[in-house]
Amino acid sequence: MTTVEAALAAFCLTNLLLTLAVVRRMRAHARILGRVVEHTPLGLRAGDPVADFSVPTVDGTTASGADLAAGGLVAVLSPGCGACEEAVAGLATALAEPGRPAALVVVAADPSAAEPMTGALGRHAPVVVEPVVIGSVQRALGVREYPALVAVAGGVVTAVGNDIRDLPAVLSAIPGPVR
Numbered sequence: 001m002t003t004v005e006a007a008l009a010a011f012c013l014t015n016l017l018l019t020l021a022v023v024r025r026m027r028a029h030a031r032i033l034g035r036v037v038e039h040t041p042l043g044l045r046a047g048d049p050v051a052d053f054s055v056p057t058v059d060g061t062t063a064s065g066a067d068l069a070a071g072g073l074v075a076v077l078s079p080g081c082g083a084c085e086e087a088v089a090g091l092a093t094a095l096a097e098p099g100r101p102a103a104l105v106v107v108a109a110d111p112s113a114a115e116p117m118t119g120a121l122g123r124h125a126p127v128v129v130e131p132v133v134i135g136s137v138q139r140a141l142g143v144r145e146y147p148a149l150v151a152v153a154g155g156v157v158t159a160v161g162n163d164i165r166d167l168p169a170v171l172s173a174i175p176g177p178v179r
Contacts, residue, residue, distance in 0.1 A: 048157050053065050059127075111129050
């Protein structure tokens with residue numbers, strides 16, 4: 001074996017060992033990312049009870065957990081959140097459909113920043129404007145990220161989602177009569 005062949009063999013062996021080390025590291029990262037993907041934006045999961053709440057809506061009425069006792073959707077959005085802003089049109093369409101379940105929309109922002117979302121969604125469901133993360137409804141649901149879609153029935157979470165693409169599955173988890 002010549003010197004060139006020996007150097008090439010050593011190079012190939014080193015390359016193989018480095019590749020195996022990278023693959024092992026990638027598997028470790030995949031496990032970590034898998035746990036992150038399973039993360040829910042809510043402190044609650046399906047089957048958990050929802051704390052009661054009673055909050056004023058932008059139209060001057062009061063919304064409470066009791067309004068959703070027979071089954072309903074709570075959507076929590078925040079202006080400036082790209083996914084939330086993309087979700088507004090799809091959510092408005094879903095809420096405008098006949099036979100939809102009871103719904104409550106929470107806009108986490110100060111009132112002036114919430115205006116575009118409240119205007120778009122207020123025609124279809126009661127809207128509440130609350131401070132980010134510390135509002136009554138957000139605390140009752142344990143919301144930590146936006147958007148958050150929560151199906152509730154009988155004071156219990158029946159499904160959660162954090163993307164407008166989750167809306168059909170969340171809506172299908174709402175039992176009971178429709179409005």
